[in-house]
Amino acid sequence: MTVIANTLIIITILVGLIFTVVTVIGVIRLPDVYTRAHAASKSATLGVLSILVGVFFHFWLNEGHFSVKILLGILFLFITAPIGGHLMSRAAYVSGVKPTELTVGDDLAEVVEQAKKEQANKK
Amino acid sequence: MKANDVILQTATKVVAFIIFLFSVHIFFAGHFAPGGGFVGGLLTTAAIVLLLLAFDLKTVQKALPFDFMIVVAIGLLLALGTAAGSILFDVPFFTHAFDDFALPLFGVSSLHTAMIFDAGVYLVVVGSTITMIQAIGGDS
Numbered sequence A: 001m002t003v004i005a006n007t008l009i010i011i012t013i014l015v016g017l018i019f020t021v022v023t024v025i026g027v028i029r030l031p032d033v034y035t036r037a038h039a040a041s042k043s044a045t046l047g048v049l050s051i052l053v054g055v056f057f058h059f060w061l062n063e064g065h066f067s068v069k070i071l072l073g074i075l076f077l078f079i080t081a082p083i084g085g086h087l088m089s090r091a092a093y094v095s096g097v098k099p100t101e102l103t104v105g106d107d108l109a110e111v112v113e114q115a116k117k118e119q120a121n122k123k
Numbered sequence B: 001m002k003a004n005d006v007i008l009q010t011a012t013k014v015v016a017f018i019i020f021l022f023s024v025h026i027f028f029a030g031h032f033a034p035g036g037g038f039v040g041g042l043l044t045t046a047a048i049v050l051l052l053l054a055f056d057l058k059t060v061q062k063a064l065p066f067d068f069m070i071v072v073a074i075g076l077l078l079a080l081g082t083a084a085g086s087i088l089f090d091v092p093f094f095t096h097a098f099d100d101f102a103l104p105l106f107g108v109s110s111l112h113t114a115m116i117f118d119a120g121v122y123l124v125v126v127g128s129t130i131t132m133i134q135a136i137g138g139d140s
Helices: A002-029 A033-062 A068-094 A108-122 B006-029 B037-054 B057-063 B068-088 B114-137
Strands: B098-103 B107-112
Touching (some): B006 B114, B057 B114
């Protein structure tokens, strides 16, 4: 039983660690804000989530303590981390950060352009 | 340009409640686990600040129609009241008392007057931080 529990814990924490390292590599190597936000918000969330799941299983199966706090933390992170990424990329786009040269299409550009024009007309 | 923050506002409606519940948990766990009035108060402040970020100052004032200066006053009164209550029983100032009570829903629980002092700390922290933030964020 302990062997199975420990294997489960080690696998989840290792997966979390690998995803966190992948996040760091992505943030360093990707060309612009949006691709970096993509790397940082997705894989960091999954990495931290699996580390938390590993910690939860450790305390539950080895120490006999069912920690609701960690489950709440997982839920909280799962809701908030992607929204943080969304808000940061949106703020970057609205303040005029250009995406990388490799970008093929940019559908948001006309919408933002139109909104800016409307605001200028109001003034 | 007109801000389109549907995602932020929808998420805030859920997340603020989670933060607030966690702050209540931290506040009540203070006697036996890390936490207490100060951290609980700061977490409640964090929930209100999140509401302030997602909505505007007037909406939040409408949703929470408290004068936070008065909240500070109530908190100080609670803290001083528990400290002064010990004088009535002819024991030194700030002596706390506790006893076990059989409550209808919670079963036998140990109630301690330090909790009331902690509630005072909680109210002072929430009141003073929100007063500061509202004073800095507001126009007048």
